Structure formats: structure tokens, C-alpha cells
Amino acid sequence: MPVISVRNLRKTYVVGDIQVHALRGVDLDVEAGEFLSVTGPSGSGKSTFMHILGCLDRPTSGQYVLDGQDVSMMSRDALAKVRNHRIGFVFQGFNLLSRTSAIENVELPLLYSRDHIRGADRHARARAALEIVGLLDRSHHHPNQLSGGQQQRVAIARALINNPSILLADEPTGNLDTRTSVEVMDVFQRLNIERGITILLITHEHDIAQYGTRTVAFRDGHIVSDAPNTQRRWAEVEMAALPPLDPSNGGTTNQAAAG
Amino acid sequence: MMRLLMILRVALKALNRNKMRTALTMLGMIIGVAAVIAMIALGKGAQASIEDQIRSAGTNIINVMAGNFMAMGVRQGSGASNTLTPEDAAAIRNQIPTAQYVAAGVSTRNQIIAGHQNWQTRIQGTDVDLPLMRSWPMKYGLFFTPQDVTTAAKVVVLGAVVSTNLFGEETDPTGQIVRIKNQPFKVIGVLASKGAGTGFEDQDDTAMVPYTTAQKKLMGIQHIQNVTISASSAHEVKATAEAIAQLLRTRHKIMDGNNDDFMVRTMEEMAAMRTETTKTMTALLAGIAGVSLLVGGIGIMNIMLVSVTERTREIGLRMAIGARGSDVLTQFLVEAVVLSLFGGSIGIALGFGISWGVTEFLTWPTTISSEAVLLSFGFSAIIGIFFGFYPATKAAKLDPIEALRFE
Numbered sequence: 261m262p263v264i265s266v267r268n269l270r271k272t273y274v275v276g277d278i279q280v281h282a283l284r285g286v287d288l289d290v291e292a293g294e295f296l297s298v299t300g301p302s303g304s305g306k307s308t309f310m311h312i313l314g315c316l317d318r319p320t321s322g323q324y325v326l327d328g329q330d331v332s333m334m335s336r337d338a339l340a341k342v343r344n345h346r347i348g349f350v351f352q353g354f355n356l357l358s359r360t361s362a363i364e365n366v367e368l369p370l371l372y373s374r375d376h377i378r379g380a381d382r383h384a385r386a387r388a389a390l391e392i393v394g395l396l397d398r399s400h401h402h403p404n405q406l407s408g409g410q411q412q413r414v415a416i417a418r419a420l421i422n423n424p425s426i427l428l429a430d431e432p433t434g435n436l437d438t439r440t441s442v443e444v445m446d447v448f449q450r451l452n453i454e455r456g457i458t459i460l461l462i463t464h465e466h467d468i469a470q471y472g473t474r475t476v477a478f479r480d481g482h483i484v485s486d487a488p489n490t491q492r493r494w495a496e497v498e499m500a501a502l503p504p505l506d507p508s509n510g511g512t513t514n515q516a517a518a519g
Numbered sequence: 520m521m522r523l524l525m526i527l528r529v530a531l532k533a534l535n536r537n538k539m540r541t542a543l544t545m546l547g548m549i550i551g552v553a554a555v556i557a558m559i560a561l562g563k564g565a566q567a568s569i570e571d572q573i574r575s576a577g578t579n580i581i582n583v584m585a586g587n588f589m590a591m592g593v594r595q596g597s598g599a600s601n602t603l604t605p606e607d608a609a610a611i612r613n614q615i616p617t618a619q620y621v622a623a624g625v626s627t628r629n630q631i632i633a634g635h636q637n638w639q640t641r642i643q644g645t646d647v648d649l650p651l652m653r654s655w656p657m658k659y660g661l662f663f664t665p666q667d668v669t670t671a672a673k674v675v676v677l678g679a680v681v682s683t684n685l686f687g688e689e690t691d692p693t694g695q696i697v698r699i700k701n702q703p704f705k706v707i708g709v710l711a712s713k714g715a716g717t718g719f720e721d722q723d724d725t726a727m728v729p730y731t732t733a734q735k736k737l738m739g740i741q742h743i744q745n746v747t748i749s750a751s752s753a754h755e756v757k758a759t760a761e762a763i764a765q766l767l768r769t770r771h772k773i774m775d776g777n778n779d780d781f782m783v784r785t786m787e788e789m790a791a792m793r794t795e796t797t798k799t800m801t802a803l804l805a806g807i808a809g810v811s812l813l814v815g816g817i818g819i820m821n822i823m824l825v826s827v828t829e830r831t832r833e834i835g836l837r838m839a840i841g842a843r844g845s846d847v848l849t850q851f852l853v854e855a856v857v858l859s860l861f862g863g864s865i866g867i868a869l870g871f872g873i874s875w876g877v878t879e880f881l882t883w884p885t886t887i888s889s890e891a892v893l894l895s896f897g898f899s900a901i902i903g904i905f906f907g908f909y910p911a912t913k914a915a916k917l918d919p920i921e922a923l924r925f926e
Binding site: 314337341344345351357358359360368371372373418 | 532
């Protein structure tokens with residue numbers, strides 16, 4: 261059974277007197293363990309699609325089944341619960357809370373969990389998530405003390421804390437330089453291969469899309485191509501080929517945080 | 520409970536992030552609450568001191584005034600009727616056993632001249648019982664005697680203020696002659712100073728003559744304006760007042776259902792009336808102070824609105840990772856309430872300080888009541904909820920997609 265099953269999904273906005281058809285009937289299945297890249301130019305409908313998949317928005321018509329549950333017409337509060345339990349978000353701008361330690365940022369989704377989780381458990385889970393992204397030693401650093409790549413890894417740890425069904429990454433390398441981008445993609449590929457986490461990567465950069473197992477391309481509210489990546493890129497291999505790091509800055513290029 | 524604690528921690532953190540702004544916003548609440556506390560303390564203090572003064576004047580005292588300003592139809596001032604006579608006073612003395620002291624009284628304002636000095640004051644015609652019932656000792660000389668009353672002798676007892684103004688401080692004027700209405704009066708004594716009275720007049724700014732003298736030599740009247748009586752004990756006051764009223768009705772031939780041409784007031788009743796006045800004053804002052812509390816609340820609303828706009832992205836993120844509208848609402852509401860309660864608590868402390876200062880340096884009496892403190896605290900919480908609600912709702916209604924895009 262696919263993790264994501266979308267049938268004839270449509271989204272129409274009304275701006276003044278004009279109807280904007282952002283999605284014009286999209287069908288898509290994503291199996292568990294896939295690493296799907298979603299590409300397309302701006303205005304192609306990929307952002308709208310990603311908002312609906314992320315349960316931040318509802319389709320005008322059509323069906324979206326996530327993990328066997330039809331979420332297309334759920335209430336705001338029910339969608340909030342789905343986002344909390346089943347979806348992990350990674351944004352372009354990191355969106356970490358400032359003046360809040362990495363570990364507290366990672367714990368944040370647990371505050372809104374409908375299950376009651378004790379403080380000690382929250383802490384243990386946040387530590388485990390930080391360990392996965394290799395930042396356990398930075399757990400008490402604040403975002404402004406972390407490089408851009410490290411901030412994005414904290415954001416990934418936050419997305420992982422509730423063991424989501426899917427990880428939605430919206431332009432996760434948009435604010436990062438090439439080396440850091442490769443590092444972040446390495447984290448995604450490891451999560452996908454070692455832990456079998458389903459990943460949806462939204463990007464407008466074609467070469468970033470090549471890190472996934474399959475790419476769908478959007479244009480004018482339709483899926484215009486859907487094919488496995490034959491020339492998949494491997495971040496781990498590319499990292500080995502990159503020139504050696506300056507050991508002083510903790511393994512990542514320090515870039516000002518935009519979030 | 521755990522959840523609330525967590526929300527509280529988040530709120531404290533958010534407020535801690537912008538200390539200056541938090542402090543300034545709280546200042547509005549602090550001033551408002553401090554003003555309310557101080558004003559109520561002042562009002563309550565005034566009330567307590569008035570009650571004290573009335574108690575010290577003697578709770579046993581009953582006043583009978585000629586005329587009845589409560590009468591329907593033509594409204595007369597007290598003392599306007601000329602039906603109260605010295606014989607009425609005598610009847611009260613003779614026929615009511617619980618009337619321990621009785622003094623007939625009239626009063627007028629006149630100038631007293633002594634040499635080159637003169638002083639305008641209230642001249643009270645009274646009887647020998649007055650200093651006894653008011654426990655009013657003499658500073659110099661003696662009070663007048665029953666014989667002075669019978670003979671309408673031209674003798675005067677001066678109040679402390681009058682004596683000082685005419686003869687200077689620490690001077691014994693007994694034996695001196697003063698002129699009132701162009702007639703010579705012999706000063707036979709000076710009353711000890713008693714200070715401000717139950718009303719706003721100075722009790723020491725007075726001169727006393729036998730009521731017979733005032734009637735015949737100063738005013739040219741046959742009637743009297745009032746009778747002051749003291750009951751033999753505090754719990755006889757009510758019955759005595761009732762008996763006096765009954766006696767006077769019989770003597771004045773007033774039928775059942777007709778209005779009395781006199782009024783009987785006990786000190787307790789007068790105290791209650793004065794207390795009522797101060798209560799109104801207190802409410803007025805507290806109301807004005809309450810306006811500043813309201814302004815403080817508007818300040819909170821303003822800052823919360825700014826805060827919601829500033830933290831739009833944060834709100835969007837919280838929603839994206841699973842916060843419901845109600846979670847966001849609670850968070851901002853708790854922040855507003857924390858602001859107002861913190862401000863309120865500091866304001867209460869400051870109000871205590873101001874009240875203490877007023878008593879210490881201005882010697883005005885103040886009384887801090889627990890109800891004022893509870894009221895202010897409760898009001899702070901209500902203001903936080905009320906003025907925090909709109910910004911919090913605004914935050915809760917944000918669209919997560921829009922909020923995350925907000926720059």
C-alpha cells in the first residue's frame with residue numbers, strides 16, 4: 261500500500277474575479293521508502309501540491325490518502341494532529357526558534373503532541389534525533405551559534421522526532437552553499453537508506469533532484485514527467501571528492517542564517 | 520497542569536526575549552494598579568479617621584434640631600422652625616431619665632473685638648452641660664455656671680483658636696473684656712484645643728455664651744435651634760432618641776401621619792452619613808485610578824499585536840509542526856495574562872509603598888484593605904484576558920502557509 265495516494269487532485273484559488281487553477285487533476289502514488297524529488301518552475305503548482313501533501317492546505321476536489329487515511333477534507337484541528345504525528349517538515353529558511361537551544365527546538369513538536377509525553381522522555385527522544393543528524397554535541401547551542409548546515413540538521417532532527425510517515429523538504433538547500441548542500445543531502449540519503457524514511461524533496465534545481473530515487477516534474481498544474489532517476493547522485497561519494505575541510509569551523513561552511 | 524506549566528515557560532521565555540518592551544508594557548499596569556491601591560487606601564483611611572473622630576466625640580450624643588429638612592413640600596433648613604423652646608429642653612431633662620446631660624443651643628456668626636484685634640467666629644449659645652457631655656476640659660478659667668444662664672450674664676468662653684487670634688498664644692485672657700455686637704462680654708475661660716471636628720470646621724474656632732444670653736442679647740429670639748443630649752449609656756441611645764421624639768411630638772401636638780417640626784439624630788446616624796460620603800469619594804477616586812488601569816490594558820493589547828506580527832513566522836512554524844489554533848491562542852493569552860499579573864503584583868507593592876509614604880510624610884491616614892488588593896489582582900487578570908484576547912485570536916486565525924512566507 262502506498263504511503264501517499266493522490267487521485268485527481270485539484271486546487272483552484274479565486275483572486276478577485278479570476279480563478280487560478282493551481283492544480284488541474286494530479287494523480288500520484290508514493291511507496292514507502294521512496295525518495296521522491298518534485299521539480300518544476302515557479303507557478304507550476306509544485307508548492308501548492310506540497311502544501312496539500314503537508315496538510316497545510318486542503319484540495320478543492322480530489323482525494324489524498326496518507327498512510328491509508330483520507331485527509332482531503334479534514335478539519336483544521338484534525339489536520340494539525342496529522343501534521344504533528346505523520347509529517348516532518350524541513351524548510352528553506354530552517355525556521356528554528358531564536359534564543360532557544362537546539363534540543364529545545366527539536367523537542368518543540370512534542371509540546372503539541374496529543375499524547376502526554378513526560379519531560380524526561382521528551383529529552384531522550386530529542387537527544388536520539390540529534391544523534392541521528394550528528395549534532396548531539398551541539399544540543400545546547402542556540403541557532404545563532406550554529407552554521408547554516410548545522411541549523412538545517414537541527415531542523416531535520418525536529419522533523420524526525422515524532423517518527424513521521426513522510427519527511428517533506430521544501431527547498432532545503434536553497435539557503436546553503438554547495439558543500440553544505442551536499443552535506444544536507446547526505447543526511448537525507450542516509451535517513452532514506454538506513455532508516456527507510458519516505459522523503460519528498462521539493463526543489464527547482466535539477467541537479468539537486470538527482471539525489472532522489474525518482475523525479476516528478478510539474479508544469480501548469482499537471483505532472484508532465486514521472487521517471488526513476490537513472491543517474492542518481494550520491495552525496496557520500498561527492499563529499500569524499502571535495503577538497504579537504506578547514507578543521508577549525510566544525511566541518512561546515514559557516515553561513516549567516518536567514519531564518 | 521503539566522501542559523499549563525509548559526505554556527507558562529514558553530510565555531516567560533518570549534517575554535524575557537524583549538526585556539525593555541516587557542518592562543515598559545508592565546509599567547502601564549504598575550501605575551494603574553498602584554493608583555487604585557493608593558486611592559482606595561486613602562479613601563478607607565479617611566473613612567476610618569472620621570469614624571474615630573465621631574467615636575471620640577461621644578457615641579452617646581443625640582442631637583435635636585428645630586425644623587425638618589426631610590419634610591415634604593416646603594423644604595426648610597435645620598433650625599428654620601421657631602417651635603423648639605427652652606421649655607422643650609427642660610422637659611427632656613425632667614421627663615426622660617436616660618437623658619443624662621441636656622443643653623439647649625443656638626448659634627450665630629459674629630465678630631469678636633478685643634482691643635485692636637478682631638475675629639469672625641461661630642458663637643454658640645449653650646448650657647452648662649456641654650463641656651461635660653463632650654468631655655471638654657478648660658485650658659484657662661472656668662465654664663459658665665447655671666446662674667450665668669438664668670441671668671443671661673454677658674460672659675464668654677473662648678475656643679483655643681479665637682483666644683490665640685485675639686490675645687496671642689499662651690496668654691491667659693480671663694478677666695479681659697471683649698465686644699460682641701457692640702456689647703461688652705467678660706472672658707471667663709478658654710477651652711482646651713480639640714482639633715478638627717467631625718465635619719470640616721475647626722472645633723476650636725468658636726466662642727460659647729449662655730444660650731439665654733445669645734437669645735436675648737445677640738439674636739433677639741425666644742426659641743432655640745437645637746438641643747444636645749447625651750444618653751446615660753451607649754445602648755440607651757436608641758431608646759432615648761425615640762423617647763425624645765415622642766415627647767416632642769406630644770408637646771408640639773403633632774398628629775400621627777403629620778411631619779415632625781424637628782429632627783432627632785444620633786451620632787451613630789451622623790457617622791453613617793459621613794461614612795457614606797467618604798465611600799462615594801473613595802469610589803470616585805478609585806474610578807479615576809481605574810481609568811489608568813484601563814490605559815495599561817490597552818498598552819498590553821498594543822504590544823501583543825506588535826508581538827503577533829513580529830512572530831508571524833514562529834506562529835506559522837508552530838502550526839506546521841502541529842499546534843492547533845487553540846494552542847496558539849492559549850500561548851498568547853497566557854503571555855498577556857503573565858504581563859498583566861506581573862505588572863499588577865508590582866503595582867500592588869508600589870501602592871503599598873505610596874500609601875506608606877503618604878501616611879509617613881503627609882500624615883494622612885491610609886488603610887490598605889485586602890479587598891483592594893484582591894480587586895486589583897483580579898482586575899489585572901481580567902484585563903490581561905480581555906486585552907490579550909484580540910491579539911491572541913488574530914494569531915490563532917493565521918494561515919500557516921501565509922505565516923511561514925511572512926518576511
